[in-house]
Amino acid sequence: MTDGLETEIEGMDDIAERRDELATRVRTHAGEIARELAVLQGGDYGQETFNTDGGSWTLKYEAGDVQYLKFDPKSGSETYVVSSKQPPEPAALERALDDYGAFVAAYNEYVRSFDGILEDVPDEFPAVESTAELVAERDRIVDRIRDVGNAIASQLHRYDGEYGTYATTVSGTRWELKWDGDVVSYLRVGGSDGIYLLSQYGPPPAPEVRRLAEDVPAFVAAFNEYVEDLEADLETIEFDD
Structure with missing residues (x-):
């Protein structure tokens, strides 16, 4: 009757450590995107949503840093990959990271959509009358x-x-x-x-x-x-x- 008490319990430390390592790397990488968005939009805060085949990603930023990065898959529950609260569950993080590359590609395509947008904008203006x-x-x-x-x-x-x-x-x-x-x-x-x-x-x-x-x-x-x-x-x- 005591066999169960003697069974060794598997530890979660390695999984949690790997999860935290991945979450930190995503925060750093998403922070670069947040800074680029802040520069592009000309404001200290805002948010953008990017659609992929796997779902949608919403990045909210403030003062040039990421506030949260949320993945809303086409099936299943949404995951806050980056947030000010606790890190996501390992399984949810894994599912989100499978689509993270597509999110970055969608962001890059968004930036490229602005190529040449200012080429035909005049940079010479009429003289200003003095008062x-x-x-x-x-x-x-x-x-x-x-x-x-x-x-x-x-x-x-x-x-x-x-x-x-x-x-x-x-x-x-x-x-x-x-x-x-x-x-x-x-x-x-x-x-x-x-x-x-x-x-x-x-x-x-x-x-x-x-x-x-x-x-x-x-x-x-x-x-x-x-x-x-x-x-x-x-x-x-x-x-x-």
Whole structure:
């Protein structure tokens, strides 16, 4: 009754070692394909599927290295030949490696399909027009508007305090100036979603400057009327000592 207990148990170490050796070699080889795909596709990550007579192979790559290589045979279960988890079963790996050469051939054919694809693409293009003069003129006009804004900010600072906002309507559109000390913080036209004619982030597009600059004199005139009304109100104040 003890014969079975004395029977020697066959070890799996050699099979596991061979499996791990093959899996490492496949990972290294598939990693080369992953890097080539990343270069070809122009991205750090992606995946491609290649069909063979035996099934389909899907290679996913990231940062130029293989993330997984999956073999989906036409019959039987799929096998992750390369993955971030445990290596495949020896029998599944053997079945997949029987088709691995066909996978590489399919990849090579895929690359060869791009031969000559860029031969007729032109590499000479029209000259690019410079925006230097337009930008210089835009900046000159904006600088003039900023001078006006700073002058208004200085008067508002003197009368209304260290910082605040002044708003009026010009041609049916709201204009709002915010000041901080003697400096204009912004001049916005059109409400909260409007155009910042002046701001700390840079000038608006030239077409907007062209459209709005014509109303700057009216904005200044409205401010001057605001100041005149304030002066008139102050003149009515009497103080008896």
